[in-house]
Amino acid sequence: MTEEIDLEALKRVEQRVLWLATSIVHHANRVRPNRSGVKVGGHQASSASMVSLMTALYFAVLESPDRVSVKPHASPVLHAINHLLGRLDRRYLTTLRQYGGLQSYPSRTKDPDPVDYSTGSVGLGATAPIWGALAHRYVAGHFDVPRGGRQIALIGDAELDEGACWEAIADPMVSRLGEVMWVVDLNRQSLDRVVPDIAAGRLAAMFEAAGWHTVMVKYGPRLARRHDxxxxxxxxxxxxxxxxxxxxxxxxxxxxxxxxxxxxxxxxxxxxxxLGGHDLASLIDGYRQADAVVDRPSVVFAYTIKGWSLPTEGHPANHSALLNHEQYRELATKLGEDADDPFRALAPGSPEAELCRATGARLKRGSTRAVPAPKVPQDLGRKHTGRASTQQAFGRFFVDLTREAPEVADRVVTVSPDVGTSTNLGGWINKAGIWSVGDRIDWFADDTDTLVRWREHDHGRHIELGIAEVNLVGMLGELGATWSRDGQPLLPVGTIYDPFVSRALEPWSFGIYAGGQSILVGTPSGVTLGPEGGAHQSVITPSIGIEQPGCIAYEPAFGQDFEWCFLHALSQLGKPGGTSAYFRLSTRPIDQSLHTGTREEAIAGGYRLKAHANPRVSIAVMGALVPEALEAAEILGDAEVVCITSADRLFRSHQARSGLGDGNPDTLTSLFRPGVPIVSLLDGHPHTLSFLGSPITCLGVQRFGQAGDIVDLYEHHEIDAESVVGAALDLMS
Structure with a gap:
């Protein structure tokens, strides 16, 4: 199976990769001056166990369209290989974990060399190629893009403890992705311990039960001959x-x-x-066995030794262990390297140098022609009348978008974890259809009582996953990265029950970090969802919106504000320098005739909903509690009401007044008069708006909710009109 591969040259490349990876960490910790005295760190043992797996993969198997997600703690191996392939200048090999240098873990957006997938949050890098495969299939089914390759994840066996892995493996759509391959570095160690018992057979059975093809690379030729x-x-x-x-x-x-x-x-x-995980011929054969199965994903279990070939080999405490200078020099002698010139080039013309040159040429990717995202209109022409909620406005939005801006709607892809209809996407689903890996029969197509037509085909524009929110946001991240991967921008929108935003936050945040641009819609929100009880009443999500980097958060009260802000958020997707967005919506209907703001004010963060020539107090309200704010202002008589559409935008304005960040310092000044006390009000934690000014009293929800009518709940949590009046009178006195 390996006749065309020069295994001797490949073995010498393997040794050079081991040496470079070890030296990258050694230099960062033992050679480079350390001004702070804080341990730099790195993972020589974790890298060593991956050297053979990655050498065989990159130098004997990969093709240019393939994309690889590399185990976080093996980042030095990736950088060593990129250097040998001519993708990384030698000067960066001494910059691991240095400002402006090589990142601690592979990063698409911050590393100087090519990285296919950002990793570092355990379990999420493993699943990213699954969502990357689905995202590429979606783009390829709707637009003209170059052929995609295999989507490969290199993961540690301890990483399979993460629930994110099994949530993804078990999703029914995943079992049809023949381009996906996971390679498990089965070194039987985690950070603190040796993984107990013998788990490989059980793990393989779990993969096979989910429809995966499994390959075991357990022994090399020596052990293969020794049955005893x-x-x-x-x-x-x-x-x-x-x-x-x-x-x-x-x-x-x-x-x-x-x-x-x-x-x-x-x-x-x-x-x-x-062990097979350190025998190059066995690994190449295992990878080819996986490649031969194209109708389902494959997993290759490769038995390895953590710390392979290092003095720390196999020790249960070797995870963060670093070679000392004496051990480093002994390794140099063992590998035929020079400890005083660790990053010297391979001998020109040598078989190993030629192998690196040929591999670099084979894996070189052509430039991707980037298609610009379509221009998003500022308005859809709808007159927002009557009583309506922002969740209802969200449901109508995509129907209006399809009519007024079809070229924009063509780029929209919505994703939900089995809550598409309950988050008001039914009309869009009927029009756009469900995207599926291949057509499926709708057995309810002739049922006249069916309101939602569940038509599944490869040209649909809504993706419905299982109930797992982690899968939803993982998918969002990769759909939001197609503008940079495939040159085709998508406008991905994910819907989720707002109480479960916290569950999905870490993978969504990691997707933004990795360059994915998307919109996450959390609905319904707060104790306003009265009958559902405390388990479904979100409290902290407004603060999450403010604090999430790479994202702008909105909580509009009116349908018109939602439309303006959502269109603006769509216009920020699918391009260099773009940004994600989070919308917190409500099911509470509000009289739309109360709206007074302009588009510019709504996008900037807020406007005066009820003005007063000489107010004694300002009521700053966000979202569904606008009626309570207006009622309190009417009782007080000399109060004005500021309707906040984005606490995030206003906090940026607050920071900008001190010369910090990128906000508009004039926004807050235009909304709140100097010296006038403020009562802030929202269906969320009160500290969300505590920065608005002084003196201020912050009203919101600080305790777990319970089931009940919203009138009772508002009074219980002191966010009703009477509580606003009381807080205002205390301030004014």
Whole structure:
């Protein structure tokens, strides 16, 4: 299977990758001056276990369209390989975890060399190629893009403890993605411990039950020939194997209790360590077995040794261990390297140098022609009348968009975790259809009682995943990155029950960090969702919106404000320098005739909803509590009401007044009069608006909710009109 590969040259490249990866970490910790005295860190042992897997993959298997997500702690291996392929200048090899240098973990947006997927948040880098595969299939089904390749995740076995992995593996859509391959670095160690018992067979069975193809790369040629020794290793728990890696030859012979007299000491130690994950020929064969199965995803379990070939090999405490100078020089001697010139180039014309040159040429990608996102209109022409909620406005939005700006609607893709209809996407789903990996029969198409037509085909524009919110936001991140990956911008919008934003926050934040631009809509929100009870009443999400980097948060009260702000948010997607958005919506109907703001004011963060020539107090209200604010102002007589559409925008204005950030310093000044006290009001935690001014009294929800009518709940949480009046009178006195 490997006749065309020069295995001797590949072995020398493998040794150079091990040396460079180790040296990158060594220089950062032992050579580079450390001004702060804080440990720099790095993961020499975790990198060493991945060296063979990545050398075989990159130099013998990968093609240019393929994309790889690299285990976070193996980032030095990725940078070493990129350097050998001519993708990373030598000067960066001394900058690991230095400002402006190589990042701690692979980063698409911050590393100087090519990185296909950002990793670093355990479990999310593993699943990213799944969502990347779906995103590419979606783009390829709707637009003209170059052919995609395999989507590969290189992960540690301990990473499979993360629920995000199994939530993705179990989604029914995933079992049809033949381009997806996971490679599990089965080194049987996590950060603090040896992974107990023998888990590989159970893990493989779980993958197969979910429809995956599994490949085991367990032993190299030495152990493959020794049935007795192999049987002994098969029967021992992980902890025993790891302990025996620390034994010398006499102790190993005694503990194995297997006849190994025909093996010399060096041969015995080498044979005991002869795992498939460090045999290049076995790895290449395993990868090709995975490639041969194209109708479902594959997982390759590769048995490895954490700290392979290093003095820390197999030690349970080697996760963050660093070689000292003496150990580093011993490794240089072992590998035939120069500890005083660790980053010297390969000998020109040598077989290993030629292999690196040829691989670099094979993996070179052409430039992607970037298509600009369509111009988003400022208004859809709808007259917002009667009583309506922002969730209802959201549901009508996409129907209006399809009519008024079809070229923009063509770029919209909506995603939800089994809550599309309950978040008011039914009309859009009927018009756009459900996107699926291949057409599926709608068995309810002839049912006259069916309000939503669930037509699944590869040209639909709504993606419905299972109930797992983590999958939703993982998908959003990759859909939001197609402008940079495939040159085709999408406008991805995800809907989620607002109480579950916190559950999805970390992967959504990581997707933004990785360059994905999307809109997340949380609805319904707050204790306003009265009958649902405390389990479904979100309190902290307004603050989350303010604090999330790379995102602008909105909580409009009126349909018109929602329309203006949502159109503006769409216009910021799918381009360099773009930004994501979060919308917190409500199911409470509000009289739309009360609206007074302009488009510019709504996008900037707010406007005076009820003005007063000489107010004694200002009521700053956001979202669904506008009626309570207006009622309180009417009772007080000399109060004005400021309707806030974005606490995020106003906080940026607050910071800008001190010369911090990128907000408009004049926004807050135009909304709040100097010296006039403020009562802030929202269906969320009161500290959200506490920055508005002084003196200020902040009203909001600080306790878990409960089921009930919103009149009772507002009074219970002191966000009703009477509470606003009381707070205002206290301030004015």
């Amino acid at each position: 020794l192999r049987a002994r290793i098969d029967g021992m728990p992980n902890e025993e194997y790891q302990r025996l890696l620390r034994a010398d030859a006499p102790e190993l012979r005694r503990r194995l209790e297997v006849d190994t007299d025909d093996l010399g000491d060096a041969d015995l130690l080498a044979t005991f360590r002869d």
